Amino acid sequence: xxxxxxxxxxxxxRQANWDLLRGLSMLLVVAVxxxxxxxxxxxxxxxxxxxxFCMVCDPVFFMLSGYxxxxxxxxSLGSYVLRKASTVLMPLVVYSLVLYVTLGWPSLSPxxxxxxxxxxxxxxxxxxxxxxxxxxxxxFLYQMxxxxxxxxxRRLAVLCLSLFGWGAISHLLASLAGLVGRPGVSRLVTIGxxxxxxxxxxxxxxxxxxxxxxxxxxxxxxxxxxxxxxCAGLGALVLSAVCAGLVVPQDDPxxxxxxxxxxxxxxxxxxxxxxxxxxRAAVWVGKRSFSIYLLHYYLVLRLLGATPAWTGAAxxxxxxxxxxxxxLAALLVLGVFALTxxxxxxxxxxxLAPAQRLFDRLSGAALPRLEKRDVA
Numbered sequence: 001x002x003x004x005x006x007x008x009x010x011x012x013x014r015q016a017n018w019d020l021l022r023g024l025s026m027l028l029v030v031a032v033x034x035x036x037x038x039x040x041x042x043x044x045x046x047x048x049x050x051x052x053f054c055m056v057c058d059p060v061f062f063m064l065s066g067y068x069x070x071x072x073x074x075x076s077l078g079s080y081v082l083r084k085a086s087t088v089l090m091p092l093v094v095y096s097l098v099l100y101v102t103l104g105w106p107s108l109s110p111x112x113x114x115x116x117x118x119x120x121x122x123x124x125x126x127x128x129x130x131x132x133x134x135x136x137x138x139x140f141l142y143q144m145x146x147x148x149x150x151x152x153x154r155r156l157a158v159l160c161l162s163l164f165g166w167g168a169i170s171h172l173l174a175s176l177a178g179l180v181g182r183p184g185v186s187r188l189v190t191i192g193x194x195x196x197x198x199x200x201x202x203x204x205x206x207x208x209x210x211x212x213x214x215x216x217x218x219x220x221x222x223x224x225x226x227x228x229x230x231c232a233g234l235g236a237l238v239l240s241a242v243c244a245g246l247v248v249p250q251d252d253p254x255x256x257x258x259x260x261x262x263x264x265x266x267x268x269x270x271x272x273x274x275x276x277x278x279x280r281a282a283v284w285v286g287k288r289s290f291s292i293y294l295l296h297y298y299l300v301l302r303l304l305g306a307t308p309a310w311t312g313a314a315x316x317x318x319x320x321x322x323x324x325x326x327x328l329a330a331l332l333v334l335g336v337f338a339l340t341x342x343x344x345x346x347x348x349x350x351x352l353a354p355a356q357r358l359f360d361r362l363s364g365a366a367l368p369r370l371e372k373r374d375v376a
Contacts (some may be wrong), residue, residue, distance in 0.1 A: 019286025052244025066211025167198030167255035233263010291344035
């Protein structure tokens with residue numbers, strides 16, 4: 001049954017709803033990096049609540065990556081690795097060079113570039129080195145998880161969601177106990193987290209796997225159950241913003257982000273985008289989302305932040321009444337996103353695509369020899 005679903009899914013045209021989710025999540029990434037540059041959102045409950053809402057973008061991208069990566073191989077394992085190198089690593093190499101030449105001119109050197117790249121990977125581009133090991137494991141994860149029937153997949157999903165739910169509840173209980181002056185309750189909750197973990201495994205690996213779990217569950221759950229999951233995810237997203245604004249302790253990944261992201265996968269399953277311009281726009285933005293990620297923080301936002309116009313706009317956000325200030329901040333986020341989308345729309349076909357074609361040609365020529373040597 002599951003393999004038949006995989007074959008059918010492979011024949012479907014590109015689904016614009018996932019491009020829409022990818023594009024909106026990238027808008028939240030831009031917001032995460034833009035809002036802290038505005039004084040009104042710095043070290044304030046408003047800024048914390050905004051971050052608690054926007055940070056759902058991280059688990060969404062890991063889940064989407066798992067949803068698309070944990071699938072049957074199209075070709076050999078070697079060709080899969082080279083495809084991922086072309087689609088994930090080549091944009092990183094190309095745009096790190098673009099950034100270094102643009103921001104470092106005229107004092108350029110190989111050592112300077114390597115230092116710059118290391119700084120990017122340990123900073124704003126942390127998502128890429130975190131994701132690469134999961135992508136390498138994806139074909140093996142598919143083989144292992146396909147051995148589980150639908151009942152065991154449901155049990156695994158319930159286990160993961162229950163542990164993440166317990167993590168969110170434990171933070172809320174500990175915070176409430178601190179507010180009412182009950183340190184004993186807080187210690188009891190802490191002891192409970194030693195016996196029952198607050199996440200299946202540390203880090204984003206379980207979140208990546210949950211992308212696959214969603215795909216299996218969406219094929220077996222009733223429409224009513226899937227709609228309930230979508231509503232629960234939206235509720236978790238709102239609760240995440242409220243808890244962040246109230247300074248409730250959080251993990252990274254925050255359990256509420258993960259629960260919200262899982263629900264959003266179901267919510268966007270029901271999203272219908274009109275055919276025509278709307279679908280083409282969603283696909284266009286979705287295809288540019290990775291380039292937006294690589295370019296917006298270190299290039300567009302940095303260059304804009306150095307201008308007097310940005311300084312004046314940031315001051316105006318603080319001076320205006322709260323609703324108007326928040327609206328202006330949202331417009332600034334949209335402006336950064338739109339400028340980066342425009343830049344990516346120019347650089348992707350002019351710079352990135354030729355580099356990827358060259359890499360694909362060279363790697364395609366070398367792959368048969370490498371596979372022959374591996375067999376020998």
